[in-house]
Amino acid sequence: MRLMDMARVVRSKNAGPLHLTFDIMLETKVDYERCLAAPSLRAEPIANIYSVSANAVVITPYPTALAIKITLPRHEAAGVPGDRDVYGAQQHAPLLEIEV
């Protein structure tokens, strides 16, 4: 099943101008556990998608809100010439097709 067909929220945003943070929020505990266990949502595949090193990817489960947070460094500070997404609000797109 694709993440976009399971999650109720998949979003990205700057956490300060040097980091991107992603929130995946699920409807049910079953879905949350399934995403938490999914090999596709571990640091290494995420690092590959965003071309960063795997040890720079921090994955934080947040069971209180049935959510998984992923934080990783931006390639350049927000707003440099040629930046694609100053607020970082559209960097979630490649996560949507991930199979979980």
Place this chain on the structure above:
Amino acid sequence: MSAVARLRARFAANPDQPLKLIGATGQLGYGVPKPAFTTALARKPDMIGADMGSTDIGPTFLGSGQMATAGEQTRRDLEKLLVGARTHDIPLIIGSAGSSGAAAHLDATLAMIRDIAAEHGLSFKLAVIRSDMDRDSVSAAVDAGRVRGMGVLPDLTVEEVHASSNLVGQAGTEAFIRALETEPDVIIAGRACDTGIYACIPEWLGFPTGLTVHMAKIVECASLCCLPGGRDPILAVLDKQGFVLESMNPARAATPMSVAAHSLYEQADPHRITEPEGAALVDIATYSAVDDRRTRVEGARWEPAEQLTIKLEGARYLGERAVLLAGSADPRFIQNVKTLLEEVKGVVQDLVCGTGVEPDYDLTFRTYGLDAVFPWPEPPVTPPREIFILGEVIAPTTDRALAVTKSTKQYLLHHGFPGRLSTSGNIAFPFTPPELAAGPAYRFNAYHLMEVDDLAAHFPVTTEQVG
């Protein structure tokens, strides 16, 4: 007696009463909804807060000293809050004045405040917190190895410290408390932690810090923690064990899940809220429904920092920006667009600089429809029917930036390639001129943590009588 002095006396007489705080807006200057603000005032709050700034908006506003919000709307929002607070004699606290909180932003905000006061015949004591960093102090900290990076930016250097057009620090709760000690009616701060706006009064009055910072981090976004989230003012009623959240718009509900989920928003770590003076640990917080629209939060703990730090923010001038707006619906052009854009870059460089001369400008293209927003590793399976091309030029002057952009436009329009069918033009312009001057360009050159022994020296507080 000032509004803050009155509040202090009231809590001195009865320290166990709850404190009612209003988060009026998380982004002053885009509009504060009137019905919810009127409801908020009717609840007789003990303070009204508003945040005006963020780094989300990019480096240009910090660098240029301009506000990100429109002057007219910013003044309207300030007027609503100031007149409301003064009419009811409630302390008003505003942080990160004018979008980025440097001197120019703060002074423009203060000018509006004085102007509004004169127009409405208001008289009050104003406390001002300045957040511009002394370059020599920061340079000394750099030399002493007391400034550390937080990500992709290189280590801060003395050269960069002096090259920043504006260099600010985020004032913490400490600075707001010093402002409260002057017993003002209104506090306006330059760049500040959004939590300081709301944490200062409860901390000053003796409420537990962990709880207070957790509350502050939620109400600084107004009703964003609700379902559905939105910009309406929010009320927090704080006691010594917890706080209850209620949106001032009856259509929005603060539910245990929506409030808990708000800890994720724009935060790298949902379990801790890091401040200059320490961190609130919120992983053990509990969220329980009071009713359909209100949630009570308890349990956050405070961990004082072993080392005080100030988050520095600086922006450095790069040059003048011009942009080119163009589209294409030609399948042969779209198929080859990446190569063609590189070819045109070379052609333009030869024309505006001379062959082999290093360009004095920076030209980048984004191709919407292909990979402008995300650097997809593979092109789309089916080519898009249309694409949009955004050209960006940064050059030493506006004239130079426009000259490069105009040549780029013309040569992109007529650039030949094998198989070209559309020999009268490769691109469509939505209007003319399709090349536009976009003002000065900046980059963040500081976003670092500076270790300090004392916060107060960096954020001076002054007071004045307005009206």
